[in-house]
Amino acid sequence: MRARRPLGAVRSARRGVCSWAAVGLAGLLLAGCQTDHPQNTLTPQGPVADTQQNLWYVVFVIAVVVFILVQGLILYAVFRFRDRGGDDQSIPKQVAGNTRLEIMWTIIPAIILAAIAVPTVKTIFDLAAVPSDPLEVRVIGKQYWWEFEYTGEEGQGVVTANELHIPVDRPVYLTMESIGQQPTDPTGVIHSFWVPKLAGKQDVVPGHQRTMTIEASEPGRYEGQCAEFCGLSHANMRFVVVADAAPDFEAWISSQTEPAASPTDELAAQGEQLFTERTCIACHAITGYEGAEARVGPDLTHFQQREKFAGYILENNDENLTAWLKDPQAVKPGSQMPNLQLSDADADALVAYLRTLE
Template sequence: MRPRAGVACVLPLALAGCQGWQSALDPQGPQARSLADIIWVFTGVAVAVWVLVAVALAAALLRRRAEPPDPLSRAPDRERAMGYAVGGCVALTLVVILALTGYSYATQKELFSTHEGRITILLTGHQFWWDVRYEDPAPSRVFSTANEIHIPVGEPVRIKLEASDVIHSFWVPSLLGKQDLIPGRQNLVRLQADRPGVYRGQCAEFCGWQHAHMSLLVVAHPREEFEAWRDAQLASAAPPSTDEQKEGQRVFLSNPCMTCHTVRGTSAGAVAGPDLTHLASRRMLGAGMLPLTRGNLAAWVVDAPGVKPGVHMPSIKLEPHELHPLLAYLEGLK
């Protein structure tokens, strides 16, 4: 295959990346849709301008040239016509640029308008995971989870963005554009999904070794399903039922796990790592790095830095007979 044909075959493949659960060109919410509109309008206008300029340039280069005129002779009509052409083009450029600026400004103003939502989430970025706290006027209805945001479909959700260590950036391409999480200040965004589904988000500001593996999922449910999920998350952890799980809880509480993690309903209440109260109800492990399975969980518990170098969870030395009970306990945290 000739090189050019090879390139021509491979390039369309890249377009396959424009669909799926993480694509700004496949908007699933009003914010993403207005951003996608901006992308298309700007691209369209820029392409049109480029084509016009290229055509004019080609015409100037290719046209047959007359004899060079006498430098001393003047043709006032011709010069005036040229003046109008250049002036017209400058005016047109100005109009296009001002129109695009105005359009972009109006969209952004709408995009970043902050309002009180029925649901407010405090999203805190850590190296390299997301803490998701559902706020509520009633303190008993506040809870935390990690790396998974659940929202009701068709309802704007207000998200407060904070960071605990370095600057991160929240980006769910299918639902909204990027917004930074900055230590010491709070940014606000609105998140809305029009269709139930799972959307992937990604940290979009380089934040350290595992920046690439700092992702999160946004799960959009119908309203009743969302309320059921929220009530389930509000509950304390299910007490261990089998003997193995009881032993696992003892291992959890007597090892360093409880120095960093919270399991509501037990004496573990630290906030340096993700809240594990309903760990087994989540889809992914290690901020969207691995699917949550028993094998992955075992690898993670025993040797997190081996799975995700640079992660702040140290490797834990467990006795061989302690691992399986601990896994059984963690898997029971539905």
């Protein structure tokens, strides 16, 4: 007959398995950490993100100290007052009703909360203040893309989609809202604007205007996304903030104020005609194109300059653009762009026309 393992040995083996499982799980979680990830919150690239991270470190350090202290006391109590067997079954000295202790563990948490609250409130007020001489941009969350309208005198009414250009070392004051399918329709859904390396999240709520400030310290491309579930293509609602040196930003603004170029070849001219006939003109604006003033969909005036499209998920190349035009729902479920049943020839013509919009 097979001998049974002692109960203590079984428990020891189980503890060993659990310990190794915990180590493996911790290793798996750490494997997900990537310091050079484009959306890494621990590598701030602007004063707003720096301020928020400094507050986070204060709260984190306090939380670590409290955690170690509390867990240490729990472990001390577990081992100090464990059942040692034998005849001594006396109950340890009880502290319930000890006025001195109760005052102490009321005052200490209050001090901890004050240590967190004071820098938190100060940071909230500092970040809520309107900066001096900001670039002003209106941000509109739609399903499932972002529209950016430069509202200040310097921006000259430039409108873009999913690519927000800003100058380096200058605060950008964002006024944000969510709307429905028409510019005058306030019935949208809640989105959340998030550029991890430049600032924390800000919910964008239908019927309400929210504001926040972002600023970049270095030129570069900072990826962002909607961080609030908003429908089928929530994960496909991305954008990028492009931080340019001041001269480059001024040149970009100047180029965006120019009207769209006219097609110079026959295929592109056919695409321009299809743009009107296939009702594209009912949803998309093109500066300088008569009748193309709707803003249900993205402004296409300088579409060719954009690195990506369709909520900043597709590289701006002919293959992706053709696939998008022929069946938008297959690429981005829930998109408001309908399937226009385009033939291959029609799709090629529209692609050729969009390529002229530089």
